Amino acid sequence: MDEVAGAIADPVRREILLMLREERLSAGEIAERFAVSRPAVSRHLRVLRESGLVHDELVGRRRFYVLDTGRFTELAEWLALFARPSGWEHHLDALETEVYRTRRERRERGVADRGRENTA
Template sequence: MSLPFTALADPTRRRILDLLRRRPHLVGEVAGELGLSQPAASKHLRVLREAGLVRVRREAQRRWYGIDPAPLAELDAWLSPYRRMWQESLDALERHLDEGRGTEEEP
């Protein structure tokens, strides 16, 4: 589990995943769309691939990179209890704010 988190800690790699979410891309496309050098894009894609977050499809000399959703589903499942905790806290804050607004609106 720590390898995907480590890979996702870098904002550039998160931007790459956002890009790959739309469709698979070649390294040059990733580099061009994100303003990276091709070696930098390749390095980030290698880290994402080693973390299991992207997969590579070879087509002659070309390598297409796309998202592998399985590790993201595992991350989502792991985060689920924390998401519920945050939601409960936000719900409590909303109730508190609603109660405060209610007392201010009364004459």
């Protein structure tokens, strides 16, 4: 998990991961999208490869990089511990339900009151 967290700590590497979410790309295609040098992109790809977040595929003479999401699982599970509802969501849901119930009762009372006025 530490290796994955370290790999995604860099914004360039996070952007590379987002690009690879859409399609497999060569190092050159990735480098074209950044203002950093090709050797810098190659170093970022090496970190991502060593962390297991991407792997490369050789197609003919071209090497393509492909996202491997399996390594995100442990980190995602750990992060989910912090995303659990704090209890406020439950209270807010209950408040919303009460507001709708009160509005409905007022509407129903208003309709009943108007009905009595029309018959009187």
